[in-house]
Structure formats: structure tokens, C-alpha cells
Amino acid sequence: GKANGAIDRFVRALKVTASYGMAASAIFGLTQAIRAGITEIFNFDQALKNIQAVSGATTTEIGYIAEKMLDVAKNSKFSATEIGEGMIFIVQAGYSASEAVNVIKSAADLATGTLSDMAFSTDLLTSTLVAFEMQSVESGRVADVMANAINKSKLDVDKLRVAFNYIGPTAHLAGITLEETAAALMVMANNGLRASTMATGFRQVISHMLAP
Numbered sequence: 157g158k159a160n161g162a163i164d165r166f167v168r169a170l171k172v173t174a175s176y177g178m179a180a181s182a183i184f185g186l187t188q189a190i191r192a193g194i195t196e197i198f199n200f201d202q203a204l205k206n207i208q209a210v211s212g213a214t215t216t217e218i219g220y221i222a223e224k225m226l227d228v229a230k231n232s233k234f235s236a237t238e239i240g241e242g243m244i245f246i247v248q249a250g251y252s253a254s255e256a257v258n259v260i261k262s263a264a265d266l267a268t269g270t271l272s273d274m275a276f277s278t279d280l281l282t283s284t285l286v287a288f289e290m291q292s293v294e295s296g297r298v299a300d301v302m303a304n305a306i307n308k309s310k311l312d313v314d315k316l317r318v319a320f321n322y323i324g325p326t327a328h329l330a331g332i333t334l335e336e337t338a339a340a341l342m343v344m345a346n347n348g349l350r351a352s353t354m355a356t357g358f359r360q361v362i363s364h365m366l367a368p
Contacts, residue, residue, distance in 0.1 A: 196235060196236060196237055199236075199237040199240070200222075200225075200236045200237055200240055202240075203237065203240025203241060203243065203244060204218055204221070204222055204240065206240075206244050207221065207240070207243050207244055207247055207253060207256075208253075210244065210247045210248055211247040211252060211253040211256070213252075213253035213254075217253050217254065218253070220254075220257075221243070221253050221254070221256070221257060224257045224260075224261075225239045225240060225243060225257075225260065228260055228261050228264050231264075232264040232265075232267075232268050233268055234264055234267070234268075234274050238274050239260060239264065239274075241274070241275065242260050242263055242264070242274050242275065242278040243256050243260050245275065245278050245279065245282070246259045246260060246263075246278060246282055249282040249283075249286065250286070251282070251292055255291075255292035256292070258292040258293055258295050258296075259278070259281055259282065259285070259292050259295045260278070261295075261296075262281060262295035262296050262298065262299040263277045263278040263281050263295070263299070264277075265296075265299055265303075266280070266281065266299040266302055266303055266313075267313075269299075269303045269307075270302075270303055270306045270307065270312070270313060272306075272312070272313040273313065276313045276314055276317055277313055279317055280302060280313055280316055280317040280320065281295055281298055281299060281302075283317065283320055283321055283324065284298050284302075284320050284324060284334065285298060286324075287320060287324025287325045287327075287328055288324060288327075288328045288334050289328065290334075297334075298334065301334055301335055301338050302316055302338070304338070305338040305339075305341065305342050308342065309341075309342035309343075309345050309346050310345040310346055310348075311341060311342060311345045311351075314351075315345065315350075315351035316338075316341070316351075318351040318352055318355065319341050319351045319352075319354060319355040320337075320355075321355075322352065322355030322356055322358075322359055323337060323341075323355045323358050323359050323362075324337070326359045326362050326363060327358075327359075327362060329366070330362045330365070330366055332362070340358060341354060341355075341358070344357075344358070
């Protein structure tokens with residue numbers, strides 16, 4: 157009887173200890189989540205300040221931009237901080253804050269649809285838009301072309317980013333469309349050529365055709 161009583165008391169003590177342990181784990185998880193949330197808010201706020209400093213946007217414009225950035229974050233897999241970092245990259249490429257709103261949504265769609273890095277996708281979009289002298293409202297078209305090229309060939313965002321940095325301006329100068337350029341890169345990638353090799357080779361071919 158004494159042994160059974162001791163065992164019962166021990167089991168009850170274990171249950172109490174376990175309940176405290178679960179409560180402690182839950183509280184720890186909650187505090188960590190709160191800390192992460194505070195950090196996210198701070199980083200997002202800092203990103204807005206950086207965007208305003210680089211773009212010269214007014215306080216009213218920044219309020220509009222913040223709303224759009226949060227909307228993009230809500231409808232994609234990326235955090236508000238990642239969206240903010242992408243926006244900074246876009247305005248540094250020479251786009252106004254309002255134009256950057258168009259580009260960031262397309263960049264998020266491209267990165268989501270191709271399981272790619274947000275920074276690489278943003279770099280690819282901005283480089284292509286500048287090379288082909290396209291407006292920010294055409295970023296959706298660029299994202300569609302890139303997603304098609306990636307999903308239907310051996311290309312990925314990083315390879316396209318490298319290739320378009322080499323070939324984009326020359327192809328545009330020669331009157332070759334974005335779609336035609338992407339298609340040519342797809343064919344070369346599927347034949348095993350590296351991004352830098354196919355881009356420099358393609359550029360040389362175009363240059364020789366323009367000035368034999």
C-alpha cells in the first residue's frame with residue numbers, strides 16, 4: 157500500500173511537471189513569435205525609410221507604397237521585409253516609388269512561380285526592363301516570358317539573369333524581341349551551354365550581323 161501510494165503521488169507529480177513544461181514551451185514559443193514580429197515590423201519600417209530616401213517619395217506616396225507592399229506579401233510566400241528589400245533594389249535601378257509597385261508584384265509572381273529567390277527575380281526583371289527600354293507596367297509580360305523560359309527549359313532565374321545582362325541591350329539594338337531572345341536562350345540551354353557562354357556567343361553573332 158505504501159509503495160502504491162508513493163507511485164500514485166509520483167505519477168501526479170509527473171503530470172503537474174509535464175503540464176508546467178508544456179505551458180513553458182507554449183509561453184516560450186509565444187514570446188519568440190512576438191520578438192520575431194517586432195523584428196519584422198522594425199525591418200519593414202526601415203525598408204520604407206530607405207525607399208523614401210532613395211526615391212524621394214512623399215509621406216503620402218510612402219503610405220500608398222506600404223499598403224501595396226503588404227498586399228503583395230499577403231498574397232505571396234515572401235515576408236514584408238523581403239518585399240521591402242526587393243523594392244529598394246528596384247528604386248535603386250532608377251524607377252520611381254510608384255513604378256516600383258508594378259515591378260515588385262511581378263517579381264514576387266515570378267519568384268513564386270519558379271521557386272526562385274526574390275532578389276534574383278527582382279534583378280532579372282529590372283535588368284530586362286532597362287535593356288529592352290520597357291515601362292514598369294510591362295513587368296508582368298517580362299515575368300510571364302521568364303517563367304515560361306524557366307519552366308520549359310534548363311534555364312533558371314540565375315542563368316537568365318547572367319545571360320540577359322550580356323545579351324539584352326544588343327538584342328534590343330538589333331530589333332530582336334524579348335520573346336525571341338528568351339526562345340534562343342532556351343534552345344541553347346537545352347543543348348548544354350552555360351549562361352555566360354551562350355550569352356556572349358549570341359551577342360557576337362548579332363554584332364557580326366549588325367556590322368559584318
